[in-house]
Amino acid sequence: MRDREEVGRRPPAALLLAARLPPDSVSRRTLEYCRLLADGGWRPFVAARDGPLATEVRRAGGRLVALPAEAGGFFARLRALRKLAAFAREEGLRVLHVQRASAAPLARAAAERLALPWLATVHDLDELGDPASEPLLTAPRLLAVSEHVAEELGERHGVPAARIRVLPPALDLAELAPERVHGARVAAVATRWGLDLGRRVLLVPGPLVPAHGHRVLLRALAKIAREDLSAVFIAAEDADRTYVRELERAIREAGLGERVRFGAPPEDEPAALQLADLVVLPAIRPLPSARVVLAAQAMGRPVVVSHLGALPECVQPASTGWIVAAGDAEELAWAIERALSLDEEVRARLALRARAFAAEGFALERVGRRLLETYEETLREAAARGPARG
Numbered sequence: 001m002r003d004r005e006e007v008g009r010r011p012p013a014a015l016l017l018a019a020r021l022p023p024d025s026v027s028r029r030t031l032e033y034c035r036l037l038a039d040g041g042w043r044p045f046v047a048a049r050d051g052p053l054a055t056e057v058r059r060a061g062g063r064l065v066a067l068p069a070e071a072g073g074f075f076a077r078l079r080a081l082r083k084l085a086a087f088a089r090e091e092g093l094r095v096l097h098v099q100r101a102s103a104a105p106l107a108r109a110a111a112e113r114l115a116l117p118w119l120a121t122v123h124d125l126d127e128l129g130d131p132a133s134e135p136l137l138t139a140p141r142l143l144a145v146s147e148h149v150a151e152e153l154g155e156r157h158g159v160p161a162a163r164i165r166v167l168p169p170a171l172d173l174a175e176l177a178p179e180r181v182h183g184a185r186v187a188a189v190a191t192r193w194g195l196d197l198g199r200r201v202l203l204v205p206g207p208l209v210p211a212h213g214h215r216v217l218l219r220a221l222a223k224i225a226r227e228d229l230s231a232v233f234i235a236a237e238d239a240d241r242t243y244v245r246e247l248e249r250a251i252r253e254a255g256l257g258e259r260v261r262f263g264a265p266p267e268d269e270p271a272a273l274q275l276a277d278l279v280v281l282p283a284i285r286p287l288p289s290a291r292v293v294l295a296a297q298a299m300g301r302p303v304v305v306s307h308l309g310a311l312p313e314c315v316q317p318a319s320t321g322w323i324v325a326a327g328d329a330e331e332l333a334w335a336i337e338r339a340l341s342l343d344e345e346v347r348a349r350l351a352l353r354a355r356a357f358a359a360e361g362f363a364l365e366r367v368g369r370r371l372l373e374t375y376e377e378t379l380r381e382a383a384a385r386g387p388a389r390g
Contacts (some may be wrong), residue, residue: 013043014095014375015087016062017103019069021051023236025289026123028053029145030099032170033121034062036368042375045091047103069103077109084110095119095375101127104135117382119143119374121167124288125152141378143167143371145289146310165374168313169291170367171358176270176298178351185271193263195275199230200340203276205292206234206265213282213306214247219329220282222254224337231256232263232276273299278339280304283311284326290314297321298358300351302342304335320354 014037021027030046031053037044038061046057047067057064067087068080084106087093096107098120111118119141127133136142137157144150144166153159174180190197204217214233221231235244244262251260266272269292273279279296281287286309293303293314303321305311315321322335342350 012094013091017069018048018099021053031060034060040372101133101136148310181274202231208235208239211285213284220333223333231260235262297354302339
């Protein structure tokens with residue numbers, strides 16, 4: 001009895017089923033949820049194998065737990081359910097939140113067997129093409145990372161709008177504050193990327209994949225007669241070497257030489273964005289979300305993106321940046337030239353509008369409230385349905 005009373009006095013607990021924590025957008029969004037939940041008075045736990053971002057869980061306010069989120073066959077899933085049931089009783093678990101489609105079968109089984117409410121985040125529409133992702137789409141509530149993803153869930157996968165909630169990326173505006181980023185931090189990023197201070201810097205966010213439209217950008221840069229411009233393509237160590245070689249060859253053929261370089265992912269994102277005069281993401285395939293485009297605007301930087309996927313949601317056209325036709329090097333070159341030719345007064349006004357836009361829809365506190373409201377909604381609906389069959 002005393003144990004039950006102790007559990008009841010603790011803040012509510014949520015289990016985020018991440019399965020693994022590589023340095024990708026799903027892991028970073030999981031860490032973001034940990035922070036939002038912890039700030040909102042919850043106790044977030046993350047079920048995942050050890051991975052590059054595992055050490056970040058505690059820093060984000062969560063706790064890593066050794067629960068098999070991707071149990072395979074019948075007996076393995078039965079053992080996983082028993083472990084999850086014991087954990088749920090011990091911690092007073094209130095909600096299961098799936099982060100990867102591979103963890104959805106266990107979450108659905110737990111919901112049916114243990115009467116635990118559950119929901120799932122859809123980070124990437126591509127994974128929904130796999131039949132194994134079907135359990136994810138059965139979650140009572142689906143969190144879409146953008147309006148684009150929400151629309152696709154309804155139109156392509158037949159998910160009723162009543163079951164979908166949009167939860168965009170969350171921005172820490174205190175961290176992404178231009179006045180807090182001093183020269184030494186910016187200089188350190190420039191040194192790491194081999195850039196001379198004083199050059200105009202065009203930043204292309206990672207990962208280094210064909211979908212981000214690097215080839216189109218190279219064609220556009222070849223049309224821009226600016227010797228003071230350096231474009232930095234963010235590329236992690238595990239970037240596809242074949243694609244890197246293709247881009248290197250295209251750079252040589254376009255005569256761009258030292259005007260384009262590859263840079264390691266920045267450890268200090270605000271300083272990297274402060275260094276950039278312009279952030280460009282000319283995607284040639286729809287992207288589910290684009291947090292870095294929003295972060296750039298929070299830092300007062302103009303952006304240029306293509307009109308695909310979630311990118312148009314991330315910009316106020318002709319106010320905080322430019323939206324161009326995908327694959328159109330001519331229009332892309334025009335937008336880049338326009339952005340780089342802004343005088344100081346116009347650029348300052350754009351920076352104010354950009355930061356206000358980022359704060360209005362994507363501030364940490366606003367997104368956190370929406371996440372907590374969704375959790376409370378999920379709990380109310382589960383209570384109204386009554387206990388699940390055991």
